[in-house]
Amino acid sequence: MRLHSSYTSPYVRKVKIFLMETGLMDSVEEVYTNPAEEVVLRPLNPLGKIPALEVRDGSALYDSTVICGYLDTLHRGPRRIPEEGPERWRVLRTESLADGLADAANLRRNEALREPRSLISREFIDRQDLAISHALLALDGVAASWHAEAAVGHDQIATAAALGYIAFRYEELAWRGHCPVLADWFGRFVAGDSFRLTMPRNPPGRPVPPAQSVPPKWCVVS
């Protein structure tokens, strides 16, 4: 299988952490594909987005949720996405929450980098900051149910990928004091191979992106 990926995408990282946690990494060849390369990516994913996973019959799976669901059928260990029951929906809901956190971080970054700066919408950015803070608080509540001795579930994998993206793009966002349970769990997760060996980095040969003109801020409406 071939995984079309990038150096920084949190959704690609979610798939890579999943591959490592389930021992499937060796069954996948990683290909760095710039989404702007229309000829390569568009025939695989009409949306032109990574990750896209080319499978053995030549077709491709997207997006990261579908890819991880497929990968969960290929390994012999415990299912990372429960097949049925309330736990299935809890895990999938947490994945949506974590993906939404990454979405909000990505959207506010693109907005903050908009040129000319007069076009930047503070209202839009504030709304994403609100989503980021509230998502982190909600994940803090969920993390209380994660037990170190159980196999790492897909909810944890998605959360690790999103928090990794926040750490990569918004190191200065002081969320840990507000979310102590999540911070404690993340502090342990970052020490594992699946996190350490999938770190994002700026693409080689491309200019390092400019610093954010509008720094993220913690904001919770009570």
Ligand SMILES: N[C@@H](CCC(=O)N[C@@H](CS)C(=O)NCC(=O)O)C(=O)O
């Ligand atoms: N919901 C999708 C999101 C994928 C996504 O937004 N990928 C971004 C990179 S982080 C992308 O390929 N963007 C290129 C584009 O939209 O042209 C998933 O979970 O896979």
